[in-house]
């Protein structure tokens with residue numbers, strides 16, 4: 730693709746779209762992170778950008794219906810995960826092979842990863858994607874507009890953005906491997922720990938506002954959210970990845986191409 734086309738792609742702006750009331754969305758998304766099968770409820774309409782964004786889709790070993798619908802030659806083992814977990818890659822144009830005529834051909838049986846993906850996490854946190862690789866998702870993320878039931882809900886959104894910014898700018902303050910590197914997981918981590926910043930924003934807050942104090946509070950918030958120590962939480966994530974899911978057409982939160990030999994990319998996590 731030449732530079733001009735990339736530039737056009739980058740600047741393409743979609744009409745504003747309603748992302749829903751912020752605090753309701755936040756509560757649902759945090760619950761979905763902790764539960765296994767809640768899924769997102771994204772008003773994607775005709776968008777299927779997630780299915781065209783060079784993402785690997787993780788399919789759990791117990792997702793029998795999905796595994797039965799996807800040709801075995803499109804599935805390969807997930808490094809570091811137990812036997813039975815599978816990844817599905819994408820074609821030369823970054824499209825999921827299950828996307829047929831711009832629709833998910835296994836919609837009723839799409840993987841949980843696809844059901845979970847919610848590009849509103851980028852609108853909520855301000856975390857950005859690589860527009861050269863995921864221009865479609867990026868454009869949709871910029872179009873979302875949250876509403877707020879009141880000032881308290883606006884403050885909650887400010888706390889989420891503050892959490893995301895702190896995580897982005899201060900990764901070096903954390904022990905190795907505690908913070909995820911990819912944008913999806915980083916955004917989801919901000920949703921987990923935003924409470925730390927929410928407390929700091931309370932009038933007369935006595936919370937420790939030094940960087941060290943904030944890092945400690947974030948680690949504790951991660952422990953509390955995941956139910957395991959933060960350092961272990963990273964390894965747990967490796968064993969049982971949670972993907973920010975995809976479009977209703979199913980898609981997973983993928984990670985930008987990192988491309989192994991087969992030219993498939995990493996979908997998420």
Ligand code: SF4
Nearest residue numbers: 773776778779848976
């Ligand atoms: S979740 Fe995926 S399909 Fe739905 S709006 Fe976002 S980018 Fe489009």
Ligand code: SF4
Nearest residue numbers: 780825833843978979
């Ligand atoms: S919903 Fe999932 S399985 Fe279906 S086309 Fe999109 S990425 Fe592929």
